[in-house]
Amino acid sequence: xxxxxxxxxxxxxxxxxxxxxxxxxxxxxxxxxxxxxxxxxxxxxxxxxxxxxxxxxxxxxxxxxxxxxxxxxxxxxxxxxxxxxxxxxxxxxxxxxxxxxxxxxxxxxxxxxxxxxxxxxxxxxxxxxxxxxxxxxxxxxxxxxxxxxxxxxxxxxxxxxxxxxxxxxxxxxxxxxxxxxxxxxxxxxxxxxxxxxxxxxxxxxxxxxxxxxxxxxxxxxxxxxxxxxxxxxxxxxxxxxxxxxxxxxxxxxxxxxxxxxxxxxxxxxxxxxxxxxxxxxxxxxxxxxxxxxxxxxxxxxxxxxxxxxxxxxxxxxxxxxxxxxxxxxxxxxxx
Amino acid sequence: xxxxxxxxxxxxxxxxxxxxxxxxxxxxxxxxxxxxxxxxxxxxxxxxxxxxxxxxxxxxxxxxxxxxxxxxxxxxxxxxxxxxxxxxxxxxxxxxxxxxxxxxxxxxxxxxxxxxxxxxxxxxxxxxxxxxxxxxxxxxxxxxxxxxxxxxxxxxxxxxxxxxxxxxxxxxxxxxxxxxxxxxxxxxxxxxxxxxxxxxxxxxxxxxxxxxxxxxxxxxxxxxxxxxxxxxxxxxxxxxxxxxxxxxxxxxxxxxxxxxxxxxxxxxxxxxxxxxxxxxxxxxxxxxxxxxxxxxxxxxxxxxxxxxxxxxxxxxxxxxxxxxxxxxxxxxx
Numbered sequence: 276x277x278x279x280x281x282x283x284x285x286x287x288x289x290x291x292x293x294x295x296x297x298x299x300x301x302x303x304x305x306x307x308x309x310x311x312x313x314x315x316x317x318x319x320x321x322x323x324x325x326x327x328x329x330x331x332x333x334x335x336x337x338x339x340x341x342x343x344x345x346x347x348x349x350x351x352x353x354x355x356x357x358x359x360x361x362x363x364x365x366x367x368x369x370x371x372x373x374x375x376x377x378x379x380x381x382x383x384x385x386x387x388x389x390x391x392x393x394x395x396x397x398x399x400x401x402x403x404x405x406x407x408x409x410x411x412x413x414x415x416x417x418x419x420x421x422x423x424x425x426x427x428x429x430x431x432x433x434x435x436x437x438x439x440x441x442x443x444x445x446x447x448x449x450x451x452x453x454x455x456x457x458x459x460x461x462x463x464x465x466x467x468x469x470x471x472x473x474x475x476x477x478x479x480x481x482x483x484x485x486x487x488x489x490x491x492x493x494x495x496x497x498x499x500x501x502x503x504x505x506x507x508x509x510x511x512x513x514x515x516x517x518x519x520x521x522x523x524x525x526x527x528x529x530x531x532x533x534x535x536x537x538x539x540x541x542x543x544x545x546x547x548x549x550x551x552x553x554x555x556x557x558x559x560x561x562x563x564x565x566x567x568x569x570x571x572x573x574x575x576x577x578x579x580x581x582x583x584x585x586x587x588x589x590x591x592x593x594x595x596x597x598x599x600x601x602x603x604x605x606x607x608x609x610x
Numbered sequence: 611x612x613x614x615x616x617x618x619x620x621x622x623x624x625x626x627x628x629x630x631x632x633x634x635x636x637x638x639x640x641x642x643x644x645x646x647x648x649x650x651x652x653x654x655x656x657x658x659x660x661x662x663x664x665x666x667x668x669x670x671x672x673x674x675x676x677x678x679x680x681x682x683x684x685x686x687x688x689x690x691x692x693x694x695x696x697x698x699x700x701x702x703x704x705x706x707x708x709x710x711x712x713x714x715x716x717x718x719x720x721x722x723x724x725x726x727x728x729x730x731x732x733x734x735x736x737x738x739x740x741x742x743x744x745x746x747x748x749x750x751x752x753x754x755x756x757x758x759x760x761x762x763x764x765x766x767x768x769x770x771x772x773x774x775x776x777x778x779x780x781x782x783x784x785x786x787x788x789x790x791x792x793x794x795x796x797x798x799x800x801x802x803x804x805x806x807x808x809x810x811x812x813x814x815x816x817x818x819x820x821x822x823x824x825x826x827x828x829x830x831x832x833x834x835x836x837x838x839x840x841x842x843x844x845x846x847x848x849x850x851x852x853x854x855x856x857x858x859x860x861x862x863x864x865x866x867x868x869x870x871x872x873x874x875x876x877x878x879x880x881x882x883x884x885x886x887x888x889x890x891x892x893x894x895x896x897x898x899x900x901x902x903x904x905x906x907x908x909x910x911x912x913x914x915x916x917x918x919x920x921x922x923x924x925x926x927x928x929x930x931x932x933x934x935x936x937x938x939x940x941x942x943x
Contacts, residue, residue: 345691389721396688397721401712407678408713411685411693418641418667419690438708448673594657603723604757606664606781 278461278468278524278542290497290559294393295566297339297496299574301331302393304355305579307364308527310386310586311371311498315531320371323400324385325352334553336499337521340507343520346412347426348405350458351386352525353398356428364391364585371590376592377388392440402444402463403429403436406455410442413451413516424510431520432463434480443484443518450515454506455481457520458493464529465537481518493521494550497559518595524550544557607608613799622764623793625771626656626732628803630694633778633816634664637692640778643670644681646694653698654734654793680706680731684714684783686753686818687729697733700787715758726781728749730774736789736877737829737925743913746921750787750826753883754854760784761854762808765829767797780808782800787828811861812854817845820935821865823853823888824875828926832875835931842932843904844939853882859891870901871938875926880908905934 282515290297308326315324327334334355341347349356357367362378369379371385378390388398396412399405425516433439457477469477481488487509491502494603499521506517519585524546530534535543554609560566620628631658633640641664642657648671651658661669672679676697683695699705703710710731717725737746754761759781764770770788777784813831815836823830829850836846847869849862866872872892889904910924936942 289619377802378722379720379724383720387720389717391721396685396725399715401708404681404708404712407681407709408688410678411682411687412689413685414682415686415689415691418686438677438681441673441675444673444682445678445682458669460788535703570651603719604759606718606726610757 278546288497290556290563290565294556294563295499295570296559297335297472297500298482298560298566299578300359300555301496301556302574303358303469303506303578303581304331305553306452306582307354307358307367310532310582312527314371314586317577318387319547319608321373322384323351325436325529326525326530327352328353329546329551330460330493330523331355332460332496332499333456333521333523334428336496337503338395338518338534339500340503341424341426341500344394344421344423346396346423347428348396348409348412348425349398349428349432350402350405351398351400351430352430353388354385357388357390357395357398359469360390360395362388364393364581365588368589372589373594374589374592375595376588378597396521400402403433403438405429406433406438406442409449409453410446413446413453414449416451417451422511424454424507426456428456428458429466430463431459431461431477432466432471434477435463443481443486443516446516447484447486450513451601452510453505453516454510455486457518458523459520460523460525462525462529462538465533467537477520478518481610486516486518487514487519488518490520490522492524494555496552496556526551618894619796619798620767621793622626622695622767622770622788623654623656624789625767626774627658627660627797629771629774630657631660631663634668635775639670639692640694641670641688641691641847642696643672643683645698647671647673647675647696652696652800654790656677656793657673657920658697667827674916676702676705679835681709683729683731684727687727688717688725692929693729694778695729695731699745699804700733700735701744701747702851703733703749707807709785709786710753710755710759711927715756717874718782719758727783728778728781730777730786731783732786732788732837734790735787736791737914737933738791738827740916740921742916742920743823746794747910748827750785750854751811751878752817752885753785754857754884756855758783758806759855762786763826763852764788765792765826765852767795767799768804769806771799772886773808773868773884776806783827785806791809791827795830808853811858812844812850812875813847813865814850815846815848817847817869819845819869820873820938821847821849821850821862821869822873822875822931823851824878828875828877831926832931834928835935838932839930839935842936844935846935851888858889859895861887863892863896867896870899871935872900873905873931873934873938875907875909875931876908877925879911880906880912902938902940904936906933907934
């Protein structure tokens with residue numbers, strides 16, 4: 276089984292004026308994830324850790340299309356989404372460390388990041404488990420007359436779950452403002468798309484529910500942002516949900532436990548060498564004279580400082596007192 | 611809206627409906643969602659007529675997608691609404707178990723207390739209607755195992771009418787189990803109907819010799835057993851648990867301490883049952899007050915059969931409850 280890189284037309288469009296910001300966003304995710312991997316090896320972070328390295332363009336492009344009142348439902352590979360949404364690197368890193376300064380006070384960890392302030396509703400470690408919630412968030416917005424969109428991220432593996440089909444049907448039936456964002460990295464853990472789906476054209480599945488559906492090269496952040504904006508515009512216009520497939524690839528194993536024995540080394544190398552979303556954007560920026568070495572070095576230094584502060588914050592953050600173990604099982608518990 | 615009962619009297623079904631109508635009139639955020647709740651009037655007729663009053667936005671017929679519409683209830687509750695989700699039967703709720711267990715019960719704690727899920731899920735439970743093994747089970751004990759949700763079991767007209775309002779006012783997800791055999795039962799309620807709590811067990815019949823602890827569909831049968839026992843000069847006190855999670859320990863322990871004997875009645879399967887939990891708590895907390903081992907009368911450990919005589923044999927009956935009570939007082943059942 277192989278995951279062929281997408282056969283999208285090479286980008287002809289110029290990188291927009293905020294191209295360097297897109298690069299910075301992707302670099303923030305990449306460096307954050309690299310730091311997490313190091314800290315995992317150093318046994319500072321435990322449990323399951325799923326890295327987003329390689330897929331940064333998807334979160335970066337799509338989140339640009341959302342406003343502060345919109346909602347996000349993501350998966351267990353959600354550090355990057357949370358970071359760009361505005362969950363501070365410090366609170367996010369402290370969560371990885373299981374500390375009380377974490378955005379969930381250390382109860383959720385890597386896979387279950389929540390942040391009410393930025394309307395970030397997880398972090399869901401049950402594949403497809405977030406989709407019904409996204410439908411409900413959008414239902415409430417519709418019933419309360421609010422002009423809001425709920426963006427729901429999931430991997431292509433979720434499309435084999437019943438909750439995907441139930442949720443698309445319901446959202447389409449009720450014309451709810453949900454942006455279904457499929458992060459197709461071609462592998463459901465270790466199982467290639469062809470091994471798990473009878474129909475590998477994923478947009479056809481969504482289209483069968485009368486949901487407008489199209490694909491984009493998920494390694495091209497400019498294209499992802501463009502298509503996400505198009506989708507959000509259609510949703511805000513009252514057209515009901517949209518399904519956007521972002522074809523992407525994870526450069527690292529599924530999790531830190533995964534020896535990655537199911538992918539051809541050459542395939543991984545090809546994606547990394549020829550389709551790295553950060554390299555691709557940087558090259559285009561340089562070609563348009565929008566990026567030079569000094570700018571890149573400054574961005575990297577800023578990110579390094581941010582992460583250094585985040586790690587220091589996490590290290591210094593207290594453990595939640597064991598007396599608070601049962602706090603917040605129910606409203607009012609120990610509050 | 612009360613079409614089935616004489617003036618002053620109402621059915622359990624009417625009581626649930628009136629509670630929902632009252633809540634929807636009082637609060638625009640309340641809406642009902644589930645399979646056939648609108649045009650059909652509800653699988654058990656509970657929401658009959660509500661579509662006409664409240665319209666299809668607030669009385670939402672859903673596809674047969676238990677997971678999606680239960681999860682949608684969670685999402686809507688997270689985002690400012692007060693949904694009532696109706697799942698037709700407890701067996702169907704297994705299709706929504708991911709949402710109930712992994713999301714509704716979990717998100718508040720796992721997010722460090724950032725979110726409230728003021729969601730009510732109602733469903734029909736229990737047997738006695740010859741619907742066999744995919745429509746008859748009593749799984750509320752399973753749900754009572756899960757921290758993060760509350761589990762209510764209205765056994766009376768007053769609770770059917772009164773429990774919904776405090777459940778909707780509760781910031782936690784609340785599951786309400788309505789026993790299918792109760793919908794046609796009738797009773798009288800004062801006007802306005804009395805407010806009830808969703809915290810305490812209730813002594814519904816006083817007695818000195820033995821405490822019979824029951825809930826939901828088994829309550830009436832347990833009261834019947836108490837009447838049989840009275841004929842044997844055994845005074846049985848009957849406790850209606852009312853709330854299975856969190857259990858009101860004091861509510862049944864005080865009675866068991868007084869009578870020194872306890873029988874726990876549970877339509878659910880015996881192994882790992884709610885009855886096992888109640889029995890364990892009595893043994894843990896009132897052991898030295900007991901004059902006899904705690905007895906349990908539970909559903910037989912079989913998939914509920916269709917044939918009436920087999921279903922009856924699989925379900926606690928007044929006679930088997932009375933027999934267990936007699937054993938606790940040292941007399942042959």
